[in-house]
Amino acid sequence: MTVVQWTEAMSVGVEALDNDHKRLIHMINGLHYSDAGFIELFNALLDYTNSHFEREETHLETIGYPGLASHRTQHDAFADKVSAMLKEYRENGFADTDQRVADFLWTWLKGHILIEDQKYAAWSKARHTL
Numbered sequence: 001m002t003v004v005q006w007t008e009a010m011s012v013g014v015e016a017l018d019n020d021h022k023r024l025i026h027m028i029n030g031l032h033y034s035d036a037g038f039i040e041l042f043n044a045l046l047d048y049t050n051s052h053f054e055r056e057e058t059h060l061e062t063i064g065y066p067g068l069a070s071h072r073t074q075h076d077a078f079a080d081k082v083s084a085m086l087k088e089y090r091e092n093g094f095a096d097t098d099q100r101v102a103d104f105l106w107t108w109l110k111g112h113i114l115i116e117d118q119k120y121a122a123w124s125k126a127r128h129t130l
């Protein structure tokens, strides 16, 4: 079931990073606790998220984005929270009706891509149009 779709409003103006975001959205849409392969999908999401964060941070370094440190802090906090949920899932599992993971992922992802990532996109655009 598709919950969220990537839209142009989410574009950060860098094709590779937009593609990362599309893929992250696609991966979260495909995540269901009741699936036998949940843990593999969740692990894959965590790996992909970490590699995306690295790509994004490298881009921000390259363009000299002044908000990089706080952006990185947000990425780290997200990765920590997801790791903690993975640990909890491994230890106790989650009920099918438990929406915490999905709610957290969507709230964070939408807020991050639509607000925080748009800040560097706007900064970069303004710098190039000076």
Ligand SMILES: [Fe+2]
Pocket: 056, 071, 075, 112, 116, 117
């Ligand atoms: Fe980001």
